[in-house]
Structure formats: structure tokens, C-alpha cells
Amino acid sequence: MSIFSGPHPPLARSAAAAGLIRGAAAGRFILQRCPGCSNVQYPPRDACHNCLGTELSWEVADRRGLLSAKTTIHSSNEPYFQERLPWTIGSVASMEGPTIVAHLLPGCVTGEPVVMELRLDAAGRGVVVARPATEHPDSIEPSARPSENDFLSDPKSKRLLVTDGCSMLGHFVIATLLGRGATAVTAGCPRTDGICPEHDSSERLTWFNVATDSSWPSRKWYRAAQLPDPESTGDSSVFDAVFDTSN
Amino acid sequence: MTSPRMKYDGVAVAVPVTVPYERFSDKSAQWWIARALKMLLDGSGLAKEQIDGLALSSFTLAPDNPVSVTQHFGLSPRWLDGIALGGASGVVALRRAARAVQTGDASIVACIAADTNRPGSFRSLVTSFSKFAQDASYPYGGAGPNASFALLTDYYMRTYSATAEDFGKLAVSQRANASSTPWALLQKPLTMQNYLDARPISDPLRLFDCVMPCAGAEAFLVMRDDMAQELGIPFARIMGTIERHNAFSEDVIQHRGGWSVDAAELWSSAGVRPEDTDFVQTYDDYPVISMLQFEDLGFCAKGEGPDFVRTHEFGVAGNFPHNTSGGQLSTGQAGAAGGHLGLVEGIRQLTDSAPNPVRGGNGIGLVSGFGMINYDRGLCSAAAILSGWN
Numbered sequence: 001m002s003i004f005s006g007p008h009p010p011l012a013r014s015a016a017a018a019g020l021i022r023g024a025a026a027g028r029f030i031l032q033r034c035p036g037c038s039n040v041q042y043p044p045r046d047a048c049h050n051c052l053g054t055e056l057s058w059e060v061a062d063r064r065g066l067l068s069a070k071t072t073i074h075s076s077n078e079p080y081f082q083e084r085l086p087w088t089i090g091s092v093a094s095m096e097g098p099t100i101v102a103h104l105l106p107g108c109v110t111g112e113p114v115v116m117e118l119r120l121d122a123a124g125r126g127v128v129v130a131r132p133a134t135e136h137p138d139s140i141e142p143s144a145r146p147s148e149n150d151f152l153s154d155p156k157s158k159r160l161l162v163t164d165g166c167s168m169l170g171h172f173v174i175a176t177l178l179g180r181g182a183t184a185v186t187a188g189c190p191r192t193d194g195i196c197p198e199h200d201s202s203e204r205l206t207w208f209n210v211a212t213d214s215s216w217p218s219r220k221w222y223r224a225a226q227l228p229d230p231e232s233t234g235d236s237s238v239f240d241a242v243f244d245t246s247n
Numbered sequence: 248m249t250s251p252r253m254k255y256d257g258v259a260v261a262v263p264v265t266v267p268y269e270r271f272s273d274k275s276a277q278w279w280i281a282r283a284l285k286m287l288l289d290g291s292g293l294a295k296e297q298i299d300g301l302a303l304s305s306f307t308l309a310p311d312n313p314v315s316v317t318q319h320f321g322l323s324p325r326w327l328d329g330i331a332l333g334g335a336s337g338v339v340a341l342r343r344a345a346r347a348v349q350t351g352d353a354s355i356v357a358c359i360a361a362d363t364n365r366p367g368s369f370r371s372l373v374t375s376f377s378k379f380a381q382d383a384s385y386p387y388g389g390a391g392p393n394a395s396f397a398l399l400t401d402y403y404m405r406t407y408s409a410t411a412e413d414f415g416k417l418a419v420s421q422r423a424n425a426s427s428t429p430w431a432l433l434q435k436p437l438t439m440q441n442y443l444d445a446r447p448i449s450d451p452l453r454l455f456d457c458v459m460p461c462a463g464a465e466a467f468l469v470m471r472d473d474m475a476q477e478l479g480i481p482f483a484r485i486m487g488t489i490e491r492h493n494a495f496s497e498d499v500i501q502h503r504g505g506w507s508v509d510a511a512e513l514w515s516s517a518g519v520r521p522e523d524t525d526f527v528q529t530y531d532d533y534p535v536i537s538m539l540q541f542e543d544l545g546f547c548a549k550g551e552g553p554d555f556v557r558t559h560e561f562g563v564a565g566n567f568p569h570n571t572s573g574g575q576l577s578t579g580q581a582g583a584a585g586g587h588l589g590l591v592e593g594i595r596q597l598t599d600s601a602p603n604p605v606r607g608g609n610g611i612g613l614v615s616g617f618g619m620i621n622y623d624r625g626l627c628s629a630a631a632i633l634s635g636w637n
Contacts, residue, residue, distance in 0.1 A: 010374060010386045017382040043383035043622055068500045069405075071397035074447045077370040078389030089387045091398045091623060093499035099623055101384050101398075110405065127386060 007079035008123040011244065016044040018169050018245075019058040020126030023118035025173040025243060027154070027180065030118065031061040031096060042098035063116045064133065065092035065100065070110050080122065084145045092116060092130055102130040103151075106144040119151035124163075124244035127151070152241040156181035161239040163188050164246035165207065173243050178204055186227070186239070190246070252516055258345045259475035259482035260633065262290040262468045263594035267430035268579045272363045272462035276307040277319055279361035279581075283464035284320060287357050291468060291480055300326035300353030300469075302344050304336035304360040304583035306372055326353035333618030334530045335490065335627035336360055337465070337587035342488045342629070344469035354470060361464035362582025369460040372582075379622035390449050392532070393457055395620045397449035400535040402500045404451060409553040411451065414534035415442040417569075418455045418576055420561035421531065425573025427603035432461055432579040455576070456533050463581030465591045481598035483633045486611070487517030490629040498624075504536075504617060505628035506543035514545060517632040521546045524632070525608030526568040526596055528589030530617040531576050536625070537569070540615050544630060568605045571596060590614045590631070597635040610635030 013020075016032075023030040033040050034048035035057055047054045070090035076082050090104045092114055100116065108114050113133035121127045129151055152158070155177045162177070164170045165187025177185050186206045208227070264286040266279055280303070288295060301324045303313040311319070313329035326347050330336045337360065344356035373391030375381060388394050403409055419439055425431035437455060445454035475482040489512065491505030506513075514520060527546070529537040538552035546567075547555040559567040572578060572592040575585045593614040595601040605612075611634050618627040 010381070010389060012375065012381050014378045014382050016378070020382075043379040069398040069402040071394055071401055071452075072447075072450045073388040073390045073394055073397075074449060075393065076389040077373060077391055081389045087388045089394060089398075091402070091500050099499050101387050101623055103387055110401070121386065123386075125386060 007083070009080045009121050009125070010078060011123045011125065013125060014044070016046050017126070019044060020118055021120075021124075021243060021245065022058065022126070022169065022172055022176075024120040024126035024152075025155075025176045028060055028118070029063045029116055030058040031098070032056050033059045033061070040096040040098065042094070042100050062095040065094040065114055065116060065130070067091070067104075067108050067110050067112060067114050067130070068093050068099070070104055070108060084150070087145045090114075090130060092128075100128050102128040103146045105129060105131040105146065105148065106141060107132045107135055119153065120241055120243065121151055124242040154180070155241075157183050158240035159184045159186075161186045161188075161242045163242065163244045164190055166190060167245055170245040173245055174205060177243075188246075252512070253349075254516070255345050255349070255485035255488070257472050258348055258485055259470050259472040260341065260467060260485065260594055261470065261475050261480050261482035261598065262287050263591040263598065263600065264290055264466050265430055265588075265591060266361070266464035268432050268461045268463035268581055270364070270432055270459070270461050270579070271366055273365065274363055274462070276305045276361050276363045277311065277316065279363055279462060279464040280305070280316060280359055281320060283359045283361055283466040284357060287359075287466055287468055291478055293355065293478070295320075295322065298322060298355055298357050299324050300344060300347055300356030302328045302330055302340040302356055302358045304330045304332070304340065304586060305362050306333075306582045307362045307364075307368060324353070326356065331583075332586065332627045333583060334532060334586040334625070335616035335618040335629040336583050337590035338488060338614060338616040338629035338631045339490055339627075340587070341469065341485065341590060341631055342490060345485055345488075348469055348471055354474065356469040357466060358469060358587070359464065359466040360582075360584040360587040362462060362584055364460050364462040364582070377621045380620070384622055392620050393449045393452060395623055396533040396535065397452045399501045399624065400451055400456075400533065403502055403535050403538070406502060407550045407553060409535070409538065411443060411453075412439065413538070413553045413556045414456060415439050416556055417531070417534040417537055417561065418442050420565075421570050421574045422577045423562055424571050424603055425577035428572045428578060429602065430463070431573045431577050432459060433573075433577045452533065458532050458575040458580035458585070461579035461581050463579065463584050465581070465584040465587035467587075467591055467594055481600070483594050483597040483635060486519065486632040486634050487513050488629070488631040489513045490627070492628075493626050494628065501624035502539070503549065504539050504543050504625065506540065506615065506630055507549075510543060510545045510630075513630055513632065519611055519632065523609050524611050524613045526563075526571055526593070526605045526612045528570055528593045528612065528614045529574075530586070530589060530615055531570055531574040532580065532585070532617070534576070536617055540617070543628075544613065544615060563603055563605045571601060571603050571605060586616050586618055589616070593633055597633055
């Protein structure tokens with residue numbers, strides 16, 4: 001997955017959406033659930049839209065849904081997608097209730113069941129990806145986008161970067177990735193004052209003190225981390241994926 | 248539960264103005280607002296000091312906000328409202344302003360919507376339109392509202408057997424209407440074949456299903472009717488209005504808007520029926536949305552939109568004059584001004600100042616608004632029934 005040469009998908013997310021990155025790291029389909037009234041909601045919110053409770057948890061949810069509608073996009077505002085058009089997305093009526101806009105892997109048929117996953121897109125953000133509940137291999141165009149390769153599926157044997165390893169989200173993501181067999185995780189530490197909580201020690205985990213004034217690993221980020229600059233070395237695969245846990 | 252709605256008696260809606268649109272503009276939103284305000288003053292004979300109420304809608308005002316504009320233009324209103332409801336902002340501004348005038352909180356309210364359009368400014372609007380869009384729709388292809396409306400058009404077509412030709416008929420007739428509108432950016436005649444052959448944008452939407460972002464301004468005045476009479480300016484009256492937000496949130500995909508919650512009350516409060524109207528100005532960011540309005544406002548039943556389109560003609564001489572200036576599909580979408588376009592054209596029709604006039608009839612028209620795709624559907628709906636001044 002080359003994320004450093006060329007454009008990436010939109011990065012900006014609200015804090016409420018951090019659970020999607022956690023789910024993608026853990027390989028679990030989790031949605032926001034209100035412990036007070038059991039309401040499941042999407043998109044992520046800062047309060048339960050049913051009872052207004054503000055203590056929300058992320059829990060494993062039913063991955064099934066029905067594809068209500070789909071569209072193949074031929075014109076995008078984003079250079080990342082412009083290079084990959086046409087790109088297909090859909091609107092899924094999830095078994096849990098909410099409507100979920102999802103990337104559609106090839107073969108999804110409108111009106112038919114789909115199964116959703118949380119995956120990591122090329123910007124290091126958790127996104128919902130749907131695939132047909134029943135594959136129709138004949139109808140699949142091999143060149144159709146998005147494809148499996150547009151999302152990180154399994155951290156096993158991968159070299160991964162977690163931009164802010166010291167946030168709660170960062171801790172969770174690192175532990176999950178190492179637990180799932182990642183070969184090497186590199187994590188940024190935004191603290192320069194030495195008061196950072198003790199870093200988790202593992203031979204597969206490398207920490208760098210990085211003043212992360214930029215939320216994205218820029219050239220400056222690499223210089224600060226004393227890592228090879230992927231642009232100047234021509235090696236765009238220093239990492240297989242980036243989990244951007246800074247907000 | 249709900250209390251009965253007070254009538255809009257004694258309120259005049261006047262001086263419909265449009266600052267001619269430009270595809271791109273290096274001017275600011277403030278420049279476009281100033282042009283609109285000047286046109287309101289010139290059209291009414293009022294002095295700037297007499298404007299004591301201001302309702303303002305703009306997406307491109309930042310870092311300013313509506314109160315900044317008062318200092319920018321030397322206004323000192325005693326009533327000020329910023330209405331950030333996109334395509335519903337025109338009717339909502341009308342509703343707010345009418346009540347302000349009735350209660351005496353303001354005497355003369357200028358309702359102005361204006362936006363500029365620099366290359367790239369539409370992209371920056373859609374990238375950060377809302378939290379939900381940022382988290383859960385924009386990252387899915389980066390196509391903004393085109394993709395959202397494509398999804399609901401796809402659903403509508405399959406559920407109600409609408410065809411591309413049905414949507415094309417609306418686009419083609421609006422283009423014909425635009426031929427009389429001097430500021431319409433798209434005036435080249437459009438045939439059904441042109442419509443069908445246009446490049447795909449986001450299936451099933453084609454190029455001429457989508458509005459062209461541009462710069463422009465739309466505005467009108469709301470005041471007491473005796474004041475309008477004293478000034479000797481023609482005006483329209485408000486027979487009834489509604490607004491509704493986030494209706495039918497349980498629908499898995501949007502196939503109806505909030506109008507259907509309130510349409511019965513709209514017609515009964517106005518004391519007229521759908522067939523009494525001479526024209527309808529819908530919010531036409533995409534043809535499917537016009538079809539939803541025909542259904543949800545009671546011109547036909549749910550699901551009959553396609554058949555309604557097949558059996559009606561939408562020019563000023565047709566049996567259902569619709570978007571008589573060409574609508575946004577042909578004049579362009581000047582940001583929030585797109586939400587005032589239909590209302591301004593409706594006032595023009597009812598004050599005998601439309602370049603493409605609907606002849607005869609009862610002097611009654613319906614104007615409708617729709618706005619704000621926060622995530623997967625438009626949240627705001629609004630409508631007003633207006634009558635002519637004579």
C-alpha cells in the first residue's frame with residue numbers, strides 16, 4: 001500500500017469517529033451503542049440520538065445489511081479517487097438499524113444482502129467496506145474499484161506506523177496490532193517533556209519522540225523521527241500502513 | 248399538541264432581485280451581498296437607514312458572520328438573523344421576516360442570500376460540510392452531494408419505476424425556460440438526446456442532473472403591506488408556509504421529504520388546493536428532488552412522480568409551469584442563493600416582473616425549498632404559498 005507517494009483519501013474526522021480506527025485495527029465490526037437504552041447509531045455521535053446519554057460504548061455489531069442503493073462515481077473532488085475512478089459506493093440498511101454509506105467491493109447487488117467490515121483506508125482511517133453476502137464470481141470485473149487491495153485487511157507480517165502511540169487510542173491500536181501479528185510497529189510520541197507514560201516495551205515496537213505538530217507524517221515528521229524519508233529514498237513502502245491516531 | 252398557526256396577514260413580500268451570476272468570481276461574498284442590497288434599495292426607493300431587519304444566508308462569508316456585515320455596510324438593524332439552511336434558507340428567511348414584521352420587531356427586512364465561487368471553493372465547502380459528512384460520507388469517493396443524490400436517485404428509480412427520460416424531461420424544460428432569463432449561465436438549448444448522452448457523474452446521475460456551482464445573489468424585502476402601498480411597489484402576500492427538519496429519520500434511504508408531514512396543513516391554512524396554483528418553483532439541485540416535491544406537496548401521490556412528469560408540460564404555457572427562470576439546473580447554483588432563487592422568481596411572477604411570465608391564472612404560486620445533506624439525506628424542507636398583489 002503506497003500512501004506516501006501521491007494523494008491520500010480525506011483525512012479529517014471528528015473525535016467521535018475514533019472507534020472506527022479501533023475497529024479496523026482490531027479487525028472487528030464495532031458500532032456505537034448506548035448502554036442506557038441499547039440504541040445502536042451511525043454515524044458516530046457525541047450523544048445517543050435516542051436518549052441523549054453521553055456515555056457511549058463501541059460494541060461488536062451485526063455485520064449484515066441490505067444494499068438499498070449503489071452508485072459508481074465517475075467524478076470526484078479528491079485527487080486520490082480521481083486516480084482510481086470509477087469507484088463504487090452504496091447505502092446499506094444495516095441489521096442494527098442505521099443506514100451506513102460503505103465502500104462496495106465488487107459483486108454487491110442492489111436489494112441483496114451484504115456483509116460489512118471495518119477496514120483501514122489508505123489515509124489510515126477506519127472505513128466501512130461491504131461485500132456481497134453471497135459471491136457471484138461471474139459478475140465480477142477484475143479491474144473494478146474499490147478492491148481488497150485498497151484497504152488493509154490483516155496486520156500480520158506488516159510494518160505499521162501509529163502516528164501518536166501515546167494517546168489512549170494509540171495504546172489500544174498498538175496492543176491490538178502486535179496481538180494480531182504485526183511484524184513491526186513504529187509509534188510516534190508527541191511528548192518532548194519526558195512526562196510521557198512508560199512506553200510499552202516489545203521488540204516489535206519502536207518509539208520515536210516526535211513533536212507531532214502535523215497530524216500527518218510529513219517529511220518533517222520523518223526527519224524528526226530520523227527515519228528514511230520515503231520520498232527521497234524512493235521507497236514508498238517503508239510502512240505497509242499508517243494508523244493516524246493523532247487528532 | 249401543536250398550537251394553531253397564526254396567519255401571515257398584513258405582510259408584503261416585494262422587490263425580487265437577482266445579481267447576475269458568474270461562473271467564477273474573485274470577489275467576496277460581501278461584495279455580492281452589497282450588490283444585492285443596493286438593488287433592493289434602488290428597487291424600493293428606500294434609504295439604507297430604513298432597513299431595520301436583515302436575514303442573511305451565505306456559505307462563503309467566513310471569517311465574517313452576519314453581524315460583521317452590518318459594520319461592513321453601515322447598517323444598524325434592530326433585528327438580525329443568519330439562516331444557514333442551504334436550499335431551505337429562502338422560505339425560512341421569509342417566514343422569520345414575516346413574523347418579525349407582524350410583531351413589530353422590524354419594519355423592513357432585507358432577505359439576502361449570496362455566495363462567491365472561486366476555483367476550489369466548492370471543494371472546500373463539501374470537504375468539511377458537516378461532522379457526519381466528514382466522518383461517514385465524504386471519505387467514500389469524495390464526490391460530495393453528487394454521490395448522496397445518486398444513491399437516492401438509484402433507489403427512487405428502482406422503487407417507483409422512474410426512467411432517465413423522466414428526469415431528462417425536467418432538465419430539458421428548465422433549459423427552455425432559462426432562454427428568457429438573462430443571468431442564466433446555461434442557455435444553450437438542451438435536447439433529450441444531449442441529456443442522455445452527457446457524461447456520467449455518479450450513476451445514475453449524468454452531467455445535466457447536476458447544478459453548476461457559481462457566484463451570485465438573490466434577495467427580496469419583507470415589510471407591512473401598508474408600507475409597500477405607500478412606497479408604491481408591487482408585492483406578493485403569504486397565504487401559508489411550512490418548514491420541517493430531520494423528518495422520517497427512520498427511512499433507510501430518503502424517498503420523501505419533510506413536506507409530507509406538513510403539506511395538508513399548508514394547503515388548509517392557505518385555503519387553496521394544489522390545482523389552484525399557477526406555477527410551482529421547486530428546489531431543483533437534482534431532478535429527483537423536484538419529483539419528491541411534486542409528490543410530497545400534494546400535486547400527486549407518492550410514487551406517481553414519474554407519471555406526473557410524463558403527463559405534464561413544464562413551460563410557462565404548459566399545464567404545470569415549473570421553475571420558470573430555468574431553476575438552478577440552468578441558471579447555476581450560487582451557494583445559499585440557490586435556496587432563494589425559486590422564491591425570488593415566484594415573487595417576480597406574482598409582481599409582474601418575470602422575464603418568462605406565466606399568463607392568466609389565479610395569481611397563486613407555490614415555492615419550495617430543500618437543504619443540507621448532513622450525512623445521507625437532505626434535512627431541511629420548507630414551502631410557501633404566495634398570492635399576487637392584485
